[in-house]
Structures are given as structure tokens and as C-alpha cells.
Amino acid sequence: MKNTRDNGLSDRRNAASDAKAAQLQAYKAALEKAAPTLEARQAERIAIATARDERRAERERLKTEERDRxxxxxxxxxxxxxxxxxxxxxxxxxxxxxxxxxVVEDEVARKAQRDQRYAARKARQG
Structure with missing residues (x-):
């Protein structure tokens, strides 16, 4: 059988715009359906990021303390x-x-002994 349906330009345009409208409606419906879980997921992501930043800050603080120590x-x-x-x-x-x-004391003592010997010799001679 021959396809008697005429798919002209205007029919194709209408079909494409209807398909786009259906996709847009489906997207909006999905957004409305996911809104509560989206907020919860965003809050969870923020909490995870905050915890990650706190752990990083703690690690850096410990590294700084260790470096200082x-x-x-x-x-x-x-x-x-x-x-x-x-x-x-x-x-x-x-x-x-x-x-x-x-050494100086020994030298002084030697000189003193020498002087005593000299004086004794002079006393014997004189």
C-alpha cells in the first residue's frame, strides 16, 4: 500500500514544535518532582564541602605545628x-x-733557685 499521508513542511514543523513542547513539559514536571530532593542534595553537598574544608584546615594546622616543632x-x-x-x-x-x-711559675722558681745559688756562691766567696 502506498502511504497516502502527505507530510508537508507545515506538518513536520507542527510535529517538531509539539515534540519540543512535550519535552519542555516533561522537563518542567521532572524539575517539580525532583525539587525537594534537589534541595536536600544541595544541602548535603554543602555539608560535605564544609566538612572537607574543615578536615583540610585541620591537616594544614597539624602540618604547621609539626613543622614548627x-x-x-x-x-x-x-x-x-x-x-x-x-x-x-x-x-x-x-x-x-x-x-x-x-710554665711561668716553673721559670720563676728556676730563676729563684739560680739566684739563691748565685747568692750562696757570692756569700762563700766573700
């Missing part, structure tokens, strides 16, 4: 190292000063 420990270790180095230098200087003073 490590810096403080490094500074304390550096200060202890410097104090030990200063103490070693002071001990070395004190030992050097002590050795020098002993």
Missing part, C-alpha cells in the same frame, strides 16, 4: 651544639692558660 627541635639541637663547642673552646683556653701559668 621540628624547627624548634633543630634550633635547640643547634644551640646545644654551639654551647658544647663554646664549652670545649673555653676548656681548651683554660687548659692553655693553666699550662702557660705553670
Amino acid at each position: 621540628l624547627k624548634a627541635e633543630a634550633a635547640a639541637a643547634e644551640a646545644a651544639t654551639q654551647a658544647a663547642a663554646r664549652a670545649e673552646i673555653e676548656a681548651r683556653e683554660a687548659a692553655e692558660a693553666s699550662r702557660i701559668s705553670r
Whole structure:
């Protein structure tokens, strides 16, 4: 059988506009139907985003505290190292000063003994 229906331009235009109108109505109906759940989902997404931001801020705070703690420990270790180095230098200087003073005292004692011998010799001769 031959298709006797004439699908002219105006018929096709009308069919297309009817289809578009039906799609628009279906979309609006779907939006109205999903409105309560849409608001709930948006609220849930906001809550999740807020919780994510709070966790991120907490992680960053902990990282900052750990970084500060490590810096403080490094500074304390550096200060202890410097104090030990200063103490070693002071001990070395004190030992050097002590050795020098002993050498000077020994030299003074030797001179005193020499002077006594010289005086005793002069006393015997004179």
C-alpha cells in the first residue's frame, strides 16, 4: 500500500514544535518532582564541602605545628651544639692558660733557685 499521508513542511514543523513542547513539559514536571530532593542534595553537598574544608584546615594546622616543632627541635639541637663547642673552646683556653701559668711559675722558681745559688756562691766567696 502506498502511504497516502502527505507530510508537508507545515506538518513536520507542527510535529517538531509539539515534540519540543512535550519535552519542555516533561522537563518542567521532572524539575517539580525532583525539587525537594534537589534541595536536600544541595544541602548535603554543602555539608560535605564544609566538612572537607574543615578536615583540610585541620591537616594544614597539624602540618604547621609539626613543622614548627621540628624547627624548634633543630634550633635547640643547634644551640646545644654551639654551647658544647663554646664549652670545649673555653676548656681548651683554660687548659692553655693553666699550662702557660705553670710554665711561668716553673721559670720563676728556676730563676729563684739560680739566684739563691748565685747568692750562696757570692756569700762563700766573700
